[in-house]
Amino acid sequence: MRESDIHINRVDWVTVLLYFALVMIGWFNIYAAVYDGQAEKSIFDFSINSGMQLVWIFTAIALITVIMVADHRLFENLSIIIYLIFIGILIVTPFFGKEVNGQTLSIGFGSFRIQPGEFAKFATALALAKIMERPTFDLSKTKNQLVAFGVLMLPVLLILLQPDTGTAMVYFSFLIMFYREGLPQRYYILGLGFIALSLLSLGIKENIYIVFGITALVIFLILLGKKSWQRIVAFSLIGLGAIAYSYSIDFVVSKLPEHQQNRIMVLFNPDLDPLGVGWNVTQSKIAIGSGGLWGKGYLQGTQTKFDFVPEQHTDFIFCTLGEEFGWIGSLVVILLFLAILYRLVVMAERQKTRFSRIYGYSVISILLFHFMINIAMTIGLFPVVGIPLPFFSYGGSSLWSFTVLLFIFIKLDSSRAQQLGRIN
Template sequence: MNNQRSFFFNVDWLTVLIYLALCTIGWFNIHAAVFDETHPSLIDLDTNYGKQFIFIISAVVLGSVILLLDSRFISGLAPVVYVTTVLLLMVVLVVGKNVGGNQAWIPLGSFRLQPSEFAKFSTCLLLARYLSGVNVRITEFKSFLMAAGIIALPMLLIMLQPDTGSTLVFCSLIFVLYREGLSPYFLIIAGLLIALFVLSLLFNQLYLIGILIILSVAAAFLLRLRREGLVALAGGLIISIAFIFSVNFLYNNVLQPHQKSRIDELLGIKTDLRGAGYNVNQSKIAIGSGKLWGKGYLQGTQTKYAFVPAQSTDFIFCTVGEEWGFAGSIVVIGLFMFLLLRIIIMAERQRSPFSRVYGYGVASIIFFHVIINIGMTIGLVPVIGIPLPFISYGGSSLWSFTILLFILIKLDSNRLGHVL
């Protein structure tokens, strides 16, 4: 009895309440996004909002089951879960159903399972299991290589589908490695490479290389670099020039045509409001038309007349902006920020390295999804097609995020007990 009472009081119920609030908001906005007057009921199973109700109920049951598990069982199961999801990612390449150009779903009767969603929490689990090992130091090349391999394997398999959006989500786990001791220079280098990629698309590459050479020479003189510094600067310059020359190959041979069009539209290289820029343009119209307080529940014209594609999945935030306005949008964003704050607090108060690493993995993935999803609906980032956690329509997405979050809640509830 005492153990049960202790468990009850140790669970972070505030985080659970935020989770339930986001799921409820998602359910109502899916109802508004695809509302059918012939099926007005929120629990009509012939509609997406009726199906989402079932997904939410099953997700709550799933989360409750996770809270009843032994924490040591979760840690021990990490390799098995990871291998299982990797195998599913291989299976989907063979028997998967192609939807929207991505072979990412395994058909199971009337339901479709998306293994890439479940690969997120399984990768976090195995990464936490590895980095919490006794002799593992992320500053050592061998440990870094192993951690990078754990992240890279599902990324490679998902890229083969090809699903660029889900692939990029795994890049957010670099923040986990940074928290565990990875040099901040890796983050700086990653940021510089992204900047070089964008600049290479906007400007003549020869001019860009010339500017880099001038800046490098100026830095060498102003900083009075010695031999070691000059070698490092020269190495960085050579790598940068090689990367700039490789941009054209990457852009023309790796990215899909629709992805290139979206990047061109975002950077202003091309303007095509009836083609690549249509989704984002309609999305911004919908969100802007909501003004301060919104048009009201089920009153969104952009939503009601389906001007915004994928309005119950990737572009669900448009419904929030149009029907609930700026005020409603701030509430949703505020709930996500509060959730992320709770997750980081939980991660930092763990006695177990496994739980801490896993907690930062959860924070990284949810943060990436929220920033990119909302960013693409208002035209700040390219459209890469990833859901808004707990709000977008879909069983695989909701279940995977539920498992991702509730494993952390379970680990946190046991933080004063045994150390994993």
């Protein structure tokens, strides 16, 4: 195959190097997370997680090779088909998947299993890019909004049936891409308002305080001379709606499984159940805090070594980094994530087609959401929802899905000139 077909010279190698830097640092931290203080098992031992992660890394490299060799038009032409395939897999997963802890997240044969919810992210990104690429597709129009949200919400509803709330939440990160493509700001203002009111409703159990705040606002408007009855009535109705919404939030939360209710309440009161549902977050914060500025040293983490933090090789991998490499090591990894996100923004803005730009911002949205929520989760700023750290956490489905998601965009970026017919 000719070099011009693969566009080696146009590959964004900075992004590729950042990807491999994160993957390799993650691999070493996975070994640290399962290291028990004895050097009997090496990092290459296939009987432990670090050895298996190395297998996933090599298979991820094979996926990268296939993506980079493939024709860039393949991803656009097959985008809807890929989306429908994963929708079909999500439909059958609850019936034929493997159930673990009340959730049916994976499907496959024998020991080979994948989590369709992870792979459906890039499939949804491709489908949205294909649907929204038309010049006449305007997100300020209600009809187009319904189409875009329909494509987005279908996998969300199917994933909730598994049930997997954490993965389903990730799909709302596409709202970042929608904002770039022209979804009106009023939706975001309204959404942020509902989020703020939800947090107030959960954090302040006495709704009388909300009533007091709204009443004070109305009085303040009157004292300012804003005597328009329409405005006062409008604010009063908004206040009544806010109170009704706060009660509805309490009702919805009360219907959730007890462990999910506790996870939400621990966010507002970390000491609510320190030996139960609050154990993960408490121990994670202890591990990160004990690392200090420079950390305890590689393989020297006591919280990690003695398994105080559950799931420390997957969802809580960041606490292993914080304990052994301290504030400096954590900062380096955060800067690497910010660097790759910055490079992706630069790449998205230089795309020559709307399809590539929309897909690029979808990649940015998903990675940013995972990065922010995972770290916020480990330091107690967000409920524990089971969201892995991209390229870092242990798991084949996680690494493969993020790799495919990223390198499809890298391939599209390397072919951007050809997309306009500039290269024959």
